[in-house]
Amino acid sequence: MPRPPRHDEATLLDAAVRLAAAGGPAAVTMSAVARESGAPNGSVYHRFPQRTALLAELWLRTVEEFQAACLPAFDAHPEPHLAAGAVARQVVAWCRAHRERAVVLLYGAEAFGKADWPQEYGERERLGGRRLREVMAGLAERAGAATPLDVDRLRLAVAGLPLAIVRGPLHAGAPLPAHAEELAERSAADLLRAGRP
Numbered sequence: 454m455p456r457p458p459r460h461d462e463a464t465l466l467d468a469a470v471r472l473a474a475a476g477g478p479a480a481v482t483m484s485a486v487a488r489e490s491g492a493p494n495g496s497v498y499h500r501f502p503q504r505t506a507l508l509a510e511l512w513l514r515t516v517e518e519f520q521a522a523c524l525p526a527f528d529a530h531p532e533p534h535l536a537a538g539a540v541a542r543q544v545v546a547w548c549r550a551h552r553e554r555a556v557v558l559l560y561g562a563e564a565f566g567k568a569d570w571p572q573e574y575g576e577r578e579r580l581g582g583r584r585l586r587e588v589m590a591g592l593a594e595r596a597g598a599a600t601p602l603d604v605d606r607l608r609l610a611v612a613g614l615p616l617a618i619v620r621g622p623l624h625a626g627a628p629l630p631a632h633a634e635e636l637a638e639r640s641a642a643d644l645l646r647a648g649r650p
Contacts (some may be wrong), residue, residue, distance in 0.1 A: 461500075461608055462491070462510075463479060463498050464490055465486055465490050465492060465496070465497055465501070465507075465512055466511055467490075468486050468489035468490035468492075468511060469481045469486050469489075469507060469511045470510065470511065470515065470518055470554055471489060471558055472485055472486065472489055473511065473551060473556070473557050473560070473565075474552070474553035474556040474557060475593075476553075477560065478508065478560055478564045478565050478566075479544060481504075481507065481508060481565075483497050483498065483501070483504055483507065483509065484568075486507065494529035495608060498569045500525075504566075505566050505571065505649075506570075506571060506574070506592050507567045507569060508565040508566045508570075509566070509567075509570040509571065509574035510574070511557065511565060512557070512562050512565040512567075512580070513574060515554045515558055515582060516558060516562075516578075516581055517577075518551070518554065519547060519551075519554070519558060520581060520584060521613060522543065522547045523540060523543045523544055523547060524584065524585070524588050525627070526539040526540040526542070526543040527539075527540055527588040527592050529592065529644050531595075533545060533592055533595040533596035533597075533645060534596070534641075534642045534643075534645035534646045535647045536595070537562050537592065537596075537607065537610040537640045537641045537642060537644075538610075538637075538638040538639065538642035540592075540610075540611040540615075541610060541611055541614055541637035541638055541640070541641035541642075542613040542615075542620075542634045542635075542638035542641075542643070544583045544605045544612070544616070544637065545600065545618055545619055545629065545633045545637045546610070546634050548615075548619040548623065548629070549619075549629050549633065549634075552623060553649070554617065555623055556623050556624070557599075559616075559620060560626070562578065575621065576643055586589050588609070589608070589611070592607065592611070595605055596645060605646065606645065609644060610639060610641035610642075610644045610645050613639070614637055614640050614641055615637040618630075618637050619633065629636065
């Protein structure tokens with residue numbers, strides 16, 4: 454039975470996450486990933502033929518993990534304001550559990566060279582965006598969000614508020630407050646509840 458490769462794609466991407474969290478996207482170079490992972494340069498180039506592919510895979514793996522953890526929360530409660538609260542709580546909880554990956558997401562896809570990604574990575578990014586839009590549209594319908602103000606309120610509840618709670622501590626390398634999840638959940642639920650006719 455063949456032995457699994459020592460320097461597989463996940464190991465290299467984990468090293469890239471650490472580099473990006475510590476020094477930003479510019480710190481993620483092929484040679485830096487090789488050093489951080491302990492892999493030969495050739496192993497990095499074997500997995501990722503150019504830096505744009507490495508950056509694209511780093512971003513997409515991170516955002517796909519985030520979505521896999523957070524999108525199910527949209528259906529956590531039949532009441533839309535409670536569902537929004539559950540999403541906001543899960544966003545903060547994921548950021549607490551995956552600090553380095555959360556820092557990667559805060560940079561945004563453009564910082565990881567989205568404009569230059571090979572086509573297959575662009576397709577994956579669009580698919581993920583479509584999934585997010587679908588669950589947001591479903592929650593908006595349940596919440597009766599019919600005006601631009603309603604839609605913006607919903608976006609603020611499930612994304613803007615929890616990100617505002619985690620952004621400062623993540624950038625500062627400080628721990629998230631113990632009450633961060635509760636604050637996100639209550640704030641999101643209250644915001645949607647207050648916007649009901």
